[in-house]
Amino acid sequence: MTDPTNPARTRPGNEPLVDLRGITVEFPGVKALQDVDFRLFPGEVHALMGENGAGKSTLIKALTGVHALDTGEIHLAGEPVSFAGPAQAQAAGISTVYQEVNLCPNLSVAENILLGREPRRFGAINGWAMRARAAKLLSRMGLTIDPGSALGNHPIAVQQLVAIARAVAVDARVLILDEPTSSLDAGEVAELFRIIRVLRDEGVAILFVTHFLEQVFQISDRVTVLRNGKVVGEHDTPKLSRITLVSAMLGRELGVLAEVERRTERRAADPAPLLVAEGLGRSGAIEPFDLEIHAGEVVGLAGLLGSGRTELARLLAGADRADTGRVLLDGRPLRLRSPRTALAKGIAYSSEDRKAEGLVSDLTVRDNMILAMQAARGWARQVPRRTADELVASYLARLDIRPANPDAVVGTLSGGNQQKVLLARWLITRPRLLILDEPTRGIDVGAKAQIQQVVADLAADGMAVLFISAELEEVVRICDRIVVLRDRHKIAELSGADAGVDDVMELIASGSTRVEVRS
Amino acid sequence: MTVIAPPRVPSRFLPVIATFVVFVLTFGAGSVRYEGFASGQIVANLFIDNAFLIVLAVGMTFVILTGGIDLSVGAVVALSTMIAAAALRAGWPAWLTMLAVLATGSVLGLGMGLMIHKLRVQPFIATLAGMFLARGLCFVISVESVSIKDPAFRAIATESIPLGDVSITYSVVVALLVVAFAAYVLHLTRFGRTVYAVGGNESSATLMGLAAGRVKVGVYVISGFCSALAGLLFSFYMLSGYGLHAVGMELDVIAAVVVGGTLLSGGVGYVVGSVVGVLVLGTVQTIISFEGTLSSWWTKIVIGVLLLAFIALQRLIVHRQRDLQGLSRD
Amino acid sequence: MSNRRLLWPALALVALLLLNLVFTPSFFALRLQDGHLFGSLVDILRNGAPTLLIALGMTLVIATRGIDLSVGAVAAIAGAVACTHIADGGGPVTAMALALVLCAVLGLWNGFLVSVVGIQPIIATLVLMTAGRGIAMLLTEGQIVTIDDDVYRQVGAGFLVLPIAILISLAVLGGVALATRRTALGMLVESVGVNPEASRLAGVRARTIIWTVYVFVALCAGVAGLMISSNVSAADANNAGLWIELDAILAVVIGGTSLAGGRYSLTGTLLGAVIIQTLTTTVYTIGVPPEVTLVFKAVVVIIVCLLQAPRVAPALRRAPAPPKAEQEVEEVAVR
Incomplete structure (x- = not known):
């Protein structure tokens, strides 16, 4: 799919604004991105798709300088660039709006949009001019909220739009929207899309990360699909069928x-x-x-x-x-x-988020396994040591957990073994x-x-x-x-x-x- | 798109308004009960007796707005009185003494700020170390109380400025200037707004490209400077330097700031609120001294109750905001 | 892992003791007189007993990501209750029981604010820290209440070969160690401190756990308060247990328990409390004014912070990762 002769790779008469070539990012034990090529053209909405762990956020973080590249290079408007962090990327015209609103709820809407480049008079912040400028930006986006009101008083959807207003206030050439719609309802999404189209028509290059298929077909011009850190497809959206997209995302792992x-x-x-x-x-x-x-x-x-x-x-x-x-x-x-x-x-529930909602990482394998059973008994009635040892030993053997050491700190185990420890925790409660x-x-x-x-x-x-x-x-x-x-x-x-x-x-x-x- | 109209009185002003109401009520209660309570001079005395607390509260407000805390302020006040007294005794001119005191406070603050920001030590522990250090240094200088006999200091301390039928001291002027300057910095400079931003959400502030690190260190420098300045005012007030001055004053200051409507989790609050907070505590103290039969320990209990009331109020406001956004997950 | 964490405090203690030996060659000498054991080491343990007691309770509180600033005030209240009751003609045993019941109630109050109302621990306990001394003074009517009761005096000043205060503290240490091993309290406290959300999903009643530890620390503070007031046969509402919360927190931190909660070490806390007391004694022996101890405490805090910081070098180049994660990685590497 990364064949340069593929029609989707080229747009006649147009140079890519962002060009990532051969990007590899490695974390201890994992290749989060493997030889990824990615191009973003001015005036397009480009959707980035993939399941959890496909490498979407790593790609964004590589682009904005949060993660260092192991191999590969980034070109912005033809020039090779290398950012040390989001602030530098922003200065170069690459703004990011995250899924979580990364603004300060206690500050006013105007401050959230303009703080860092606020208008001044005699060295002091000119609050009046700041609110006026913010109001102008907001009205360009069709928002009629009081720029002097505290951001936290507005619903998340409005906060999300304010975050976009901040991103475009820097005259961003590239706007990255990382799952901006995950907490919005249909009407709010429509509003967001209207604004995205306005920006696209002004020539901004927009990278749009989402996991909603509908939205990809509604708003995007092109789609790149990542799976397991590799690009598995790059398509013009109108020529793409849903089934192709879904099968590309989910993949087929046979045998x-x-x-x-x-x-x-x-x-x-x-x-x-x-x-x-x-x-x-x-x-x-x-x-x-x-x-x-x-x-x-x-x-x-x-x-x-x-x-x-x-x-x-x-x-x-x-x-x-x-x-x-x-x-x-x-x-x-x-x-x-x-x-x-x-x-x-x-009813026992093993969360998808092993680290944040499952493991008690500093405790031993034994403690993690009997945690739920112990919690049910209350702190005063400890699970008898022998019972605990027998249960732990039997599940270490049955689930083939390695090392089969009940006193190992669970955070030091590999992912698969950690998952088995959690499974044992729930099985011990006999659900x-x-x-x-x-x-x-x-x-x-x-x-x-x-x-x-x-x-x-x-x-x-x-x-x-x-x-x-x-x-x-x-x-x-x-x-x-x-x-x-x-x-x-x-x-x-x-x-x-x-x-x-x-x-x-x-x-x-x-x-x-x-x-x-x-x- | 639904846009919820902000309430007419933004909820962030509520605690300050509540503080002001509490102040008016306590002062009113005093006026009704005691003849001669509602005089201008009593109000002036509130400022005169609490000028150093006001300055401390300003510094503490900066720190708490970023979500931090500074336990060292009382100790730095004591150290400042000690340095002032010792330097004057050694024959330093008054201006050089003051400069040395202010520099010491700021450097201590800088040290704590760097510990907190660069080494990621919790503010509680870092400023606890600062507190021990400052108190200990007092006793390194002298274990005894050292009186201040310098004529310039005595002049500043005793001179009063007539203001109609009331008179105030230079300390009050200094305190009010500090308040005005702090309000200017907090509301009209990028540094000040970044203080609020850091308290609102530090990682957001960093992602917004604001100098969060510099501000985090800066607020401790400001608090150290304010503590040193308050120490000078305190030495005008006491005319002595002593390592056991201002014991536990950090608690009074934190209480005043909280009663003044500043959220201890950071991001919300006003210096004016802290000033009113100091005045509320001062009024309570004045009433209890007027009462005569009521003993001074009631002050502590009343402060504790006020603290509880305002913490509960803050809790309610935070809850209300969360409900408004539908953010609560449980 | 935990042995390695205790290495620095242990070395510091040894260094301090050796320093003392240099200044006073008879430092380690113990002598038995009238069936009582005397010596510098005994003095250190006896003077450090209240701090150790409170630090034990504080260790569990800190392990749940909490903190209790009110322990000094609670200690003062315990002394005030006991002494006023005895001064009014009450028996010493009922006096102590009364004091401890009141302390338990104060612990319930702190626990209520933290676990039910959900106020940050540092603020929730600040209320009682401020008001508590007022309450203690209210009880003693602002006076230093002196009493003369032989039974009561035993708690802080009595001997059973060793000073009774030491025996009580060590008994509580043993009790806590046993209780946290023999019941699941220790494990559940750590699991709530390390990962509150995972603990909730596993059905842990965090509220009960947190409530329990606040009551426990208040009881520890109560016993410490009784010791302090019994030692001088008086209740001083103003100065009894003044700043003991800071010493206790310091002892916990020196002992290697992180203020961020999670794994704790009772042995570490014991070491920490002994180090603090030895430091005070050392300052005496080498002839520095005792008040200057504070400077040495500050130095100790700073050194401990430097050692516990996610390594000084990476910190200086502003590593963005949170210290906790780095520590984990480091521990993995050590294994």
């Missing part, structure tokens, strides 16, 4: 796990569901959905990043509270007030429903296969498992039933012969506003 056979109807499913969700939802996270999970089955959640798969899981685990709907366990209503109540009822959010992300192939095998065994023993993964192959292979999510809606449920990779992919790619073109 990893031939030994876990597809388990069709391995046991007569328990007729009475273990857990039922009725109209469960949380505004801004996941639209109300219905779901049934039976003992002994593996239910998969498929969807792109941001489709609501994690949000759905968090509601079932009591990690977030639902605004609507209810949950029934064994047919009886269950109020999920906290993870603690969920655990007490036999009836185990929710695994991306348990195989960022771990080596061997560990991945082992975890998949464990999931299959658990279901065979009668446990219900909700399995979330960005890898469709994996979901399709080990799940009995697949729930497909898109844009925070549950859109379908597949099982049996209908639940193939292509079927799921098609559903994810299907859009309400576009006619599908099969490739």
Whole structure:
């Protein structure tokens, strides 16, 4: 795809404003970016797509000087450049607006836009002129808010637009928008897009990172897809079909796990569901959905990043509270007030964010494994040392955790072993429903296969498992039933012969506003 | 696009307004209860007796606005009185003495600021070290109290400036000038706005290209300078230098700043609020001394209660803002 | 790993002790007289007992990412309650029980502000730090209440071969060590301190844990307050336990427990408390005015900070990574 003769690589009569050539960025043990070429032309909106860990944010950070390059070079308007940090990049005309609003909520809107280049009179900040200039910038973007009001008094969407106003106030030639829409509703997104188009027509080069397919087709002129740190495709958006884009993002990794056979109807499913969700939802996270999970089955959640798969899981685990709907366990209503109540009822949730929400990194493997069991007993009744040792030893062996040392500090283990320690933590609580959010992300192939095998065994023993993964192959292979999510809606449920990779992919790619073109 | 109209009184002013109301109420209560309380001279005395506290509160406001804290101020006040007294005793001219005191305070502040910024030591620990160092240095100079006999110092200390029927001292003039200058710096210079930005969100301030590091060090230099200046005012007030002067004064100052409506988490607050905070504490003290039967320890309890009330108020405001943005996750 | 962390404090203590030996060759001498053990080392431990007690409680508080500034005031209140009760004709045992109950209530109050209301610990405990001494003075009506009660005097000044104050502190140290090993308190405290969100998802009741440690530190402060007032048979609301919170925090930090919470070391805290007290004694022995101890404390704090800083060299070139992560990497490398 990086063939220079590809028509998408060249735009006649136009030189690229930003040209990245052969970029490699390595972190200890990982090649975050591998020989990446990327071009951005003036007056275009260029979408950058990819799943978690594909290298999107690394690419942006490499461009803005946050990460040093291991190889490769960056050209800006034909000149080789090298930035020591975002401030230098900004001075050269590359402004970034992040997913989290990186402004100061306690300062006024005008200050947030202009601080650092504020108008002065006799050495003092000229507040009046600053507000006037800010008002002008805001009105150019169609915003009618009081520039003197504190930023924190405005909704996030407005703050996001103020951040863009700050970015363009420096006369940015390149505007990087890193998932700016993830917290906006439809109307707010439309407003943002209107402003993006205005800027594009003024000749600004816009790099737009998102995980919403709809938005890519709505706003972008070209798309670059990253997967595992490599460019897997660069396309003109109008010529691109959804299915091509989705398959490029998700990729197909075959042959990893031939030994876990597809388990069709391995046991007569328990007729009475273990857990039922009725109209469960949380505004801004996941639209109300219905779901049934039976003992002994593996239910998969498929969807792109941001489709609501994690949000759905968090509601079932009591990690977030639902605004609507209810949950029934064994047919009886269950109020999920906290993870603690969920655990007490036999619902265990392993978060996708191993480091921030899973491991207690300074503690030992033993402590991490028995944490949830101990928490359930309270601090006064310690898990007897012998019980703990036996449990830990048995799971060290069963999950093949290395080193098999209960006293090793968990932060020193490899990713796959850390994941297994977490899995052991939840299994020790003997859950009836185990929710695994991306348990195989960022771990080596061997560990991945082992975890998949464990999931299959658990279901065979009668446990219900909700399995979330960005890898469709994996979901399709080990799940009995697949729930497909898109844009925070549950859109379908597949099982049996209908639940193939292509079927799921098609559903994810299907859009309400576009006619599908099969490739 | 929905735009929520900001409330008519922005919530960031609420604590300052509340402080002012508390001041008016306490002062009003005093006036109703005691004859001769509501006189101009009582108000003037509030400023005269608390001039050094006002200066300290200004410095502390800078530090707390960035989200830091400075425990060393009381100790630096003591060190300043000690240096002043010792230098004057050694025959230094008054101007050189003052310069030396101010320089010492600023350098101490710089040291603490660098420790906090460059070595990433928590402000609490770094300024605790500063506190120990400054107090210890007092006793290195002299374990005894040293009285100040320099005529220039005595003149400045005792001279009063008539202002209609009331009179004030030079200390009050200095304190008010410091307040005015601090307000100017905080609101009308990039340094001042960066102080607020750092307190609002330090990583954002850095990403916005503001000199966050320089400001973080700078506020401790300012606080050190203010402490030294307050130490000079205190030495005018006490006319002696002593290592046990101003023990626990950092608590009074922090209390005054919090009661004055500055958020201890940083980013919100005004020097004027801190001044009113000092006046509230001063009024409480005056009332208790007027009462006669009420003993001085009630001052501490009242300050504690006021602290609690204002912390609760701040908590409410923060909650309200979070609700407004729908940010709360739980 | 923890052994390595204790290396510097241990070396510092040894150096201080050797320094003393140079100045006073009889420094290590112990003599038994009337069944009581005397000597400089015993004095150090006895004078350091209140600080050690409070520092033990503070260690757990700091491990949960908290801090308690009010312990000095709480200590003063404990002394005031006990002494006024005895002065009013009450028995010493009820007096002490009363004092400790009140301290537990004060601990509940701090814990309530921190864990339920969610106020930053440093601010929440500042309230009681300020008001507490006022309350203590209210109890003693601003007087120094002196009493004469043999039972009460035992707590701070009594001997059972060793001074009873030392025995109490060591018993509490042993008790805490045992309690944190034999119950899950230690592990849950660390897990809340290291990763509050992961702990919540694992069903840990952080609120109960945090509440418990604040009550515990208040009780420690109460016992320390009883020791201080018993030692002089008087309650001085103004000066009892003045600045002891700072010494206690210092002891914890010198002992290698990070103010950012997480892993703690009780042995380290013991070392820290002993170092602080030895420092004070050393200053006496080498003939410097005792007030100047503060300068040495400042030097110790600065050196400890330098050593604990994510290495001085990277700090000087403004490494952007947070210190915690760097430390982790370093520890990995050491293994």
